[in-house]
Amino acid sequence: MKKLCFFLFLFVGLGNQIIAQMPNDHVYMAKKDICAAVIYSNTSWNQYWENTLFRDNQNLGTVSTQSYMLMAAYGLKDNTNLIASIPYVQTNASAGNLLGQKGIQDAGIWVKQKVQISKGLNSQFVGGITVPVSNYVSEFMPLSIGNKATDLQVRGMLTYQIPNTKFYTNALVGYHLRGVSKLDRDSYLNGITMINTATADVPDAMEASFKVGYLKWDNQVELYVDHFACVSGDNMRRNDMPFPTNKTMMTSVGIYGKYQPKNIGVNARIQHVLQGVNTAQMTTYSVGLLYQFTLLK
């Protein structure tokens, strides 16, 4: 049975507001198959954790981020896939007077590989990188479209398919080795220290997630919980705005579904942040249109 398009984007690394999508699935494209997708997502929040203080801000109202992403996955081999993506992102605040930002954000490329351990159990490796591809402003948070830092990601996953069923569980741990954000200003506070340069260190982060799901050849439903935590960084000061150096942490839950009867399919997701530090209580909705074809031999 031929596998159809897989796309699972975890909306982690939102930093303070923004999207870093990544493919985190155990489903693979067959060799020489290509799946192309257009995914629209909308993330919004009206409350956030200023350090640990949960608050609203009448001068922001509801902050929303819309993203239009082009993605493609290609079956290099049956057990090795390449994935690439590029998003256009637009932000807006419903109250106050901060000007929304827009632009092409960070392009990403990943490879994922699977090794069968035993019947029903396989392990996977995902490695990739996202790189800012436009000179967007990163220091105008929370309206900036991203952190503007490269993000090298490695992940290990274990997937277990319950024998003779369509049900599976998947556990994942990952690490984000993140670079520096090029600022327009040449001085900023990192914690209580004034740094007199135009680059800010974007802290590395750990992630972990656990999923349970149902997968048939033409459809898939999945529930998951996801945790993302920077390993260093500073906290937001009282009544200050977020900054790329912040030590963000968040735990979210989500549901994902896909329906793809033929070459054309759709997917959708809802994700919500339950708890966080130096981040917003974001809710994300996304829908995608998938199209699969085979590369001519």
Added chain:
Amino acid sequence: MKILNKKYKNILSLIPSYLLLLTSYLLLQSCTKLELETVAEPYLPASLNESGGNWKTFVLANGSEITVSKPLDVKDASYLKELDSLKNNVVGKLSPEQSQAVNYWGAGAVYRWNEIARELAALYNLPPAANANGVYPVPDAANPKADPMFPFANPPYTARALAYLSVAQYDALITTWKAKYTYNRPAAYTVDTQIKPLLPVSTLPAYPSEEAVVAQASYQILLAMFPGEADYLKSKLDEAKNIGIWAGKNVTSDVSAGLKLGADVATKVMGRAKTDGMGSANNQALVPGLVEHAKATGINNPWASQESPIRPPMLPNYGAVKTWNFDRVTLEKIRPAKPYVDGSAEFQKDLEELQSIQKNQTREQARIANYWADGPGSYTPPGHWHRIAANEALAAKYSEIKMARVLAFIGTALMDAGIGCWETKYFYYSPRPQQYGLKTSVGLPNFPSYTSGHSTFSFAGATVMNYFFPEKADLFNNYAQDASDSRVYGLIHFRADCTMGREHGKNIGSYSVTRAKLDE
């Protein structure tokens, strides 16, 4: 055999992953470099400014108003005992931390204390949050670590804090230079050549210790300005005052005389600060009268806070604070003319310029707006100009007293600019572009629009910098023009706010220059 082959294939199939990972890693390395800060290091001053003791002071009558007692001769037994103690207990016995401190403070006592003050300004530059009742609590000097912290080191506050710091340092160093060249007591390493100096050797007399003078004076001013930082400032004082001893330059009586002088000068300077009118700068009771006055002047749509809940305007009576380099009559005489009012063709033209920028802001405009924004969490525009001035004076290898001189004339010009600009803002109480539907890409300050504080501060700063560093006048004028334009690009000022602020700033800066020229 078949199994082996399969395993081998599996390993081979992993190669693309590793290649991608390696490429990614290399790419990350190439974009991940944190810039290193320029490290200021000890240097031999280009000139010792031997006659600096005759320069004109700001608060003291002159460099002789405070008497520094005559030191003991270097042949005196008590002096020799101090020297022995230095040789036996200090020289060659510094901890790594002490050696590091010598190198750090050796770049310049005035330079370092100015840097510390800018950092504190940034840490305290956050507007209070509204409480549950929608009220903005006023920071309380008696309870500086509470929420909201005291002070809210906004631009006027920071301009003033840095001005008093620089004036205290300058007046103290003029007195210090006077005493140094009156008594001419040489450095310990000159008296005893067995003492190996850890800082560049000069003929500057050692009594009183300039590091100790500056440390004590700076400590007292900064403690008054940032009362929540007592422990931090004390730790800096304890280190900074001993630098001369650790470097093999000073004996203890050089330092104790320096501490006493620093304290005396700081007390005098704080005497001015306590009565300069800052205590009533936030007199919100004046606001209704100010609005009425503006309306009577013809401002048909006065400024209104765009924040929610409505925030009281920032320091509405800061314009009444005592100026440094001109008097009250002059302040009113040089106040910019009435702004264009809503409904005039000129106002409409300025509004349309902003509307056009909002639609098509270029990346370069955004960069300039962000670079000069110096908003909440920053050292503010006055801090930015202090940084520019301190770094120029460092590059020019200025002596402690010349460094303090540049910063005192810059600092007083910036505070005067703040006072002149705030007086103008509340005199006309003119509206912000956001009252006409515009957004901002830098954040909106909570006070009237006309004239632009950035423009006034920056051109006052540039005017003083041009006097001290005439060969770099183009650079400073460009900085000031960018800082001024940045407020139009960031959409929070009308063009006229900036052009009129520029002329006002130049004018204010020229009074500081006129005063500086008295020492020529």
